[in-house]
Amino acid sequence: MLILECPYCGVKAEETELHAGGEAHLKRFGPGSSDDEFHDYLFMRENPKGVHFERWRHVTGCGKWFHAARCTMTLEVFGTYTAQTSAPPQEIRDAITAKRPGWSWREFE
Amino acid sequence: MSDPLSALPGARYAGLATIEESGLQGMITLRGDLSSKTLQKAVKAATGADVPSQRQIAVATGGAAAWMSPDELLLLVPYDEVEQTTSTLAEALSGEHALAVNVSDARALFSLSGAGAREVLGKICPVDFDPAAFAPGDFRRTRMAQVAAAFWLDEAETFHIVCFRSVSQYVFNLLKTSAHPQSRVGVYG
Numbered sequence: 152m153l154i155l156e157c158p159y160c161g162v163k164a165e166e167t168e169l170h171a172g173g174e175a176h177l178k179r180f181g182p183g184s185s186d187d188e189f190h191d192y193l194f195m196r197e198n199p200k201g202v203h204f205e206r207w208r209h210v211t212g213c214g215k216w217f218h219a220a221r222c223t224m225t226l227e228v229f230g231t232y233t234a235q236t237s238a239p240p241q242e243i244r245d246a247i248t249a250k251r252p253g254w255s256w257r258e259f260e
Numbered sequence: 261m262s263d264p265l266s267a268l269p270g271a272r273y274a275g276l277a278t279i280e281e282s283g284l285q286g287m288i289t290l291r292g293d294l295s296s297k298t299l300q301k302a303v304k305a306a307t308g309a310d311v312p313s314q315r316q317i318a319v320a321t322g323g324a325a326a327w328m329s330p331d332e333l334l335l336l337v338p339y340d341e342v343e344q345t346t347s348t349l350a351e352a353l354s355g356e357h358a359l360a361v362n363v364s365d366a367r368a369l370f371s372l373s374g375a376g377a378r379e380v381l382g383k384i385c386p387v388d389f390d391p392a393a394f395a396p397g398d399f400r401r402t403r404m405a406q407v408a409a410a411f412w413l414d415e416a417e418t419f420h421i422v423c424f425r426s427v428s429q430y431v432f433n434l435l436k437t438s439a440h441p442q443s444r445v446g447v448y449g
Contacts, residue, residue, distance in 0.1 A: 161315065211408040214329055
């Protein structure tokens, strides 16, 4: 069972109270972008074994979206943070580095 | 005018705990900036209660304010005053980025009392109901089996459960099953 702490209401919510929202920090390509960019934005997703960043929604709680950093292999959660950001904050990166030195994910490391 | 009716008038069941439909309750959903002085004053005027802190309910005589999310409160007021209170609130908040809506008839309210109350809820919600973790005055929005619900615990160790009116029969049946006299688990003593 995955347990994530909602950064907005402080509840340690278990998976059934949450809704998974897919990969985090996607850069959107809409009108004016090339077909390749739009294709990649629509279909290409990370599928890592290890460190992963995801969007989650506290759907039956406060209803807010947030981000989570976790390990897909061990289900270890490195931390959760606000949705109002386009990159993982430094304390989350530090928490991951402490446990998984040398990690990288997309353009982040 | 027709008489307003609550979701399941008079519904009651006594098992491990006593479940009762609480009848008509005025409820106002208020969204806005909870740190705004204007909003805090308007909440005080409408309910007599202060803006509650995170996951708490502030109860006053004749009203209460419950923390729903970082920008949302649920205000409890007497049913027959709810329309007047909503418009007074909306007037007080004109100019603010805020919204007050009367949701009384969209919701149902149940009370759950008795020694087994924590256990009855514990079976159907992913929440720790240990007295140290969930104390009187705490308010929580969560899931009750398959539907969203919210509840708080009052000083008399009675839970008050808010759910959507459309699922009130489901919630009542669910509580009844959970409170079946032969289904005691004994986790919370």
